Amino acid sequence: GENVEQHPSTLSVQEGDSAVIKCTYSDSASNYFPWYKQELGKGPQLIIDIRSNVGEKKDQRIAVTLNKTAKHFSLHITETQPEDSAVYFCAASSTGGTSYGKLTFGQGTILTVHP
Amino acid sequence: DAGVIQSPRHEVTEMGQEVTLRCKPISGHNSLFWYRQTMMRGLELLIYFNNNVPIDDSGMPEDRFSAKMPNASFSTLKIQPSEPRDSAVYFCASSLGRLAGVRDTQYFGPGTRLTVL
Numbered sequence: 001g002e003n004v005e006q007h008p009s010t011l012s013v014q015e016g017d018s019a020v021i022k023c024t025y026s027d028s029a030s031n032y033f034p035w036y037k038q039e040l041g042k043g044p045q046l047i048i049d050i051r052s053n054v055g056e057k058k059d060q061r062i063a064v065t066l067n068k069t070a071k072h073f074s075l076h077i078t079e080t081q082p083e084d085s086a087v088y089f090c091a092a093s094s095t096g097g098t099s100y101g102k103l104t105f106g107q108g109t110i111l112t113v114h115p
Numbered sequence: 116d117a118g119v120i121q122s123p124r125h126e127v128t129e130m131g132q133e134v135t136l137r138c139k140p141i142s143g144h145n146s147l148f149w150y151r152q153t154m155m156r157g158l159e160l161l162i163y164f165n166n167n168v169p170i171d172d173s174g175m176p177e178d179r180f181s182a183k184m185p186n187a188s189f190s191t192l193k194i195q196p197s198e199p200r201d202s203a204v205y206f207c208a209s210s211l212g213r214l215a216g217v218r219d220t221q222y223f224g225p226g227t228r229l230t231v232l
Contacts, residue, residue: 034220043119043206043223044158089158093219101146101210101219102171105158 002027004092006106014114019080021109023090024072030092033066033073034103038087047088048075080113087111117141119224121207127230133195136227139188140209148208148221149182149192158206164190165212197231204228 003026013019025033031052036044050057050064050073057064061080066073077084090106120139128134140147148163162172164184172182179198184190194201208221 032219036223041225043208043226045223046220049220101165101212101221102160102163103148103221104160107157 002030002092002094002104004090004104004106006090006109008109009107010110010112012112012114013080015080015082017080019075019077019084019111019113021075021088021090021111022072023074023092023106024070025092025104026071027092027094028071029094032093033064034091034093035062035064035075036089036091036105038089038108040086044089077111080111082113082115085111085113119207119209119222121205121224121227123227124225125228125230127232128197129232130198131196132231133193134197134201134229134231136192136205136207136229138190138192138207138224140190140207141222142188143211144209144222145187145212146210146219146221147184147190148210149190150206150208150223152204152206152226153202161192194229197229199231202229202231 006023034049037047038044048059048062048064050066061078063076088109091103093103122137146165149161151159161174162182167184182192204226206223206226208223210219210221
């Protein structure tokens with residue numbers, strides 16, 4: 001089955017700096033890579049996603065890059081703000097076979113943005 | 116849309132008791148997922164359904180756990196008997212399923228925090 005590794009486990013930055021979180025996956029059949037943000041006491045919420053036929057995607061201050069050859073993808077947050085502080089999860093899934101839609105999550109990164 | 120609805124939000128019970136967690140997926144979604152989140156193990160997929168049929172229950176930890184989806188708008192996760200190591204936050208998520216194609220986004224509920232004493 002799929003295995004997703006996420007680094008770092010904690011990340012502390014100053015407001016206005018950039019933050020980068022990296023993930024690697026093992027299953028070459030994976031073709032969908034969402035990123036979730038989880039705030040305290042809430043469920044994970046999708047913030048951005050990328051499909052395997054795209055190398056990069058941006059949405060305002062958030063961007064995701066994908067390297068299929070190396071099987072890794074990254075989340076980039078620019079001009080960080082205190083409200084970006086949360087736990088971020090990467091995930092991977094495949095639309096093939098019986099595992100359709102089954103997400104495998106990374107271990108999570110606790111991002112703290114200091115004012 | 117109200118999003119995924121879970122109840123109760125908090126449950127405190129004693130070891131050996133039966134616990135039932137409930138989930139109402141987003142209307143029109145065909146896939147439903149139950150996850151467990153702990154500090155030690157992160158987010159674990161327990162079971163998921165497609166069109167009310169269980170597709171993969173390989174994540175269910177043991178026979179004490181069972182899940183049902185009697186119709187498209189309701190699912191339950193039952194633990195009987197409960198044990199202290201079952202203490203965790205349990206999330207339900209739903210998605211469009213195959214109708215969405217590759218970009219099959221899962222939407223999570225607010226979770227149920229379970230404490231077994």
